[in-house]
Amino acid sequence: MEAKLKxxxxxxxxxxxxxxxxHPEIMTQGETIEELIENMxxxxxxxxxxxxxENHEVREFALSL
Numbered sequence: 001m002e003a004k005l006k007x008x009x010x011x012x013x014x015x016x017x018x019x020x021x022x023h024p025e026i027m028t029q030g031e032t033i034e035e036l037i038e039n040m041x042x043x044x045x046x047x048x049x050x051x052x053x054e055n056h057e058v059r060e061f062a063l064s065l
Contacts, residue, residue, distance in 0.1 A: 007040055009033070020044065 009018030012029065016036040019027035028043045030036030 003044075005044065007037070009036060023047070 005023075006021040007018045008021055009016055011017075015029040015031055016033050017027070017029045018036050018040055020040065023044070026040070026043050026047050028036065028039040030039045
């Protein structure tokens with residue numbers, strides 16, 4: 001499963017800083033934009049999978065509104 005997320009980012013004094021638009025509580029930094037993206041992926045997975053056991057399943061479903 002692949003999630004498409006949008007990150008807003010900027011150059012700070014020393015590091016590139018970014019946060020996810022969909023999850024503004026997830027914020028991280030990196031020395032390069034590439035490192036920032038990798039750190040953001042890690043931060044997202046840590047936040048999203050925090051209470052999920054290693055042995056888990058994923059299922060997609062539709063929700064009609």
